[in-house]
Amino acid sequence: MPQMAPLMWLSLFIFFLLMYLFFNIMNYFSYNMLNNNQSKKTFLKQQTYNWKW
Known part of the structure; x- marks a missing residue:
C-alpha cells in the first residue's frame, strides 16, 4: 500500500x-585510554637521552 511507504x-532511517x-x-x-599520569611518566622516560660522544 503506497500510504504506508x-x-x-x-523506520529504515x-x-x-x-x-x-x-x-x-x-x-x-x-580502545584503552591511558591515564595522564602514565602518559607523562612514559613521555619523560622517552625524552631522557644520555649521549656519549
Whole structure:
C-alpha cells in the first residue's frame, strides 16, 4: 500500500541511524585510554637521552 511507504522509510532511517550510532560507540569504547599520569611518566622516560660522544 503506497500510504504506508513514508512509515517504512522512517523506520529504515531510524534503524540505520541506530546502527550507525551503535557502531561508533563500540569503536570509541573499544580502545584503552591511558591515564595522564602514565602518559607523562612514559613521555619523560622517552625524552631522557644520555649521549656519549
